[in-house]
Amino acid sequence: MKYIFNEQIIDHEKALIHVSDLTLLRAYGVFDFFRLVNLQPLFFNDHLDRFFNSAQSLRLKCPLDRDKLKSMILELISTNQIQNSGIRIILTGGESHSGYSIGKPTLIVINEPINPLPKSHFSKGVKLICYEYLRDIPEVKTINYLMGIYKMPEIQAKGALDLLYHWNSKISELTRSNFFIVDQDDKIITPGNGILKGVNRKHVLHIAKTKYEVEERDLFMKELVNAKEAFITGTTKKVMPVFQIDDLIIGNGKPGPVTIELQTMFEKYVVEFLGSVQI
Numbered sequence: 705m706k707y708i709f710n711e712q713i714i715d716h717e718k719a720l721i722h723v724s725d726l727t728l729l730r731a732y733g734v735f736d737f738f739r740l741v742n743l744q745p746l747f748f749n750d751h752l753d754r755f756f757n758s759a760q761s762l763r764l765k766c767p768l769d770r771d772k773l774k775s776m777i778l779e780l781i782s783t784n785q786i787q788n789s790g791i792r793i794i795l796t797g798g799e800s801h802s803g804y805s806i807g808k809p810t811l812i813v814i815n816e817p818i819n820p821l822p823k824s825h826f827s828k829g830v831k832l833i834c835y836e837y838l839r840d841i842p843e844v845k846t847i848n849y850l851m852g853i854y855k856m857p858e859i860q861a862k863g864a865l866d867l868l869y870h871w872n873s874k875i876s877e878l879t880r881s882n883f884f885i886v887d888q889d890d891k892i893i894t895p896g897n898g899i900l901k902g903v904n905r906k907h908v909l910h911i912a913k914t915k916y917e918v919e920e921r922d923l924f925m926k927e928l929v930n931a932k933e934a935f936i937t938g939t940t941k942k943v944m945p946v947f948q949i950d951d952l953i954i955g956n957g958k959p960g961p962v963t964i965e966l967q968t969m970f971e972k973y974v975v976e977f978l979g980s981v982q983i
């Protein structure tokens with residue numbers, strides 16, 4: 705299997721970062737991740753935009769410009785030919801002499817297989833656990849997932865999929881997905897600030913607006929009790945129903961009609977999107 709390493713495509717065993725890289729020493733770095741559908745990148749431009757925005761926010765200069773990175777990723781995909789895989793673009797903090805200053809970033813692009821999530825997650829939904837936490841620089845896709853990984857044993861012991869982060873009584877997002885509720889009037893509400901703006905969130909909101917009223921605004925913890933439905937979005941989660949949050953059963957504990965409709969609309973939208981997009 706091949707990876708991109710700075711300006712080259714190399715064997716994956718040779719993609720090694722230096723021990724003094726700021727990503728290793730201080731968890732300073734950014735990444736982005738998208739999936740391939742029949743070897744075609746899904747929402748490629750959105751992910752490249754977000755990657756370069758994240759890099760700029762953390763003052764990391766990518767060794768390749770956008771066009772070059774894009775063409776090398778396409779070359780990587782056609783070289784590897786891995787069906788059901790994803791692309792992870794990582795930009796490290798670079799070798800740091802002081803251990804605290806930004807160095808010359810290393811670019812690594814990994815083409816990795818994606819293990820499909822259990823079908824029941826999509827058909828029956830998932831459980832979440834509330835946790836009071838605020839991600840660092842939430843609008844940037846940094847490589848720091850410390851809390852999500854640290855809490856994994858607790859999450860699994862409770863039979864949950866993930867944490868639902870909240871701070872100052874406002875809900876933000878999950879460790880790796882965005883969060884939505886459907887209120888009693890079938891209005892779709894999702895937090896608008898203090899989150900990573902998911903690419904799938906953007907496209908699901910676009911679809912949702914064609915049929916429902918949508919609000920991007922502060923969403924308070926106390927609003928959960930009035931939610932008829934809840935769902936999450938993300939690259940591998942697509943549109944996934946939520947049937948329970950802590951001890952609160954959402955709706956009747958089964959995926960609701962709005963969520964099910966958005967799942968169907970999203971599947972169709974993805975096919976049409978890939979058919980119409982100019983790479």
Ligand SMILES: Cc1ncc(COP(=O)(O)O)c(C=O)c1O
Pocket residue numbers: 877878879880881882900901902903904905937938939940
């Ligand atoms: C913190 C966080 N929020 C939301 C998302 C969902 O983003 P996307 O739809 O682009 O996968 C992710 C993706 O990994 C994430 O890490």
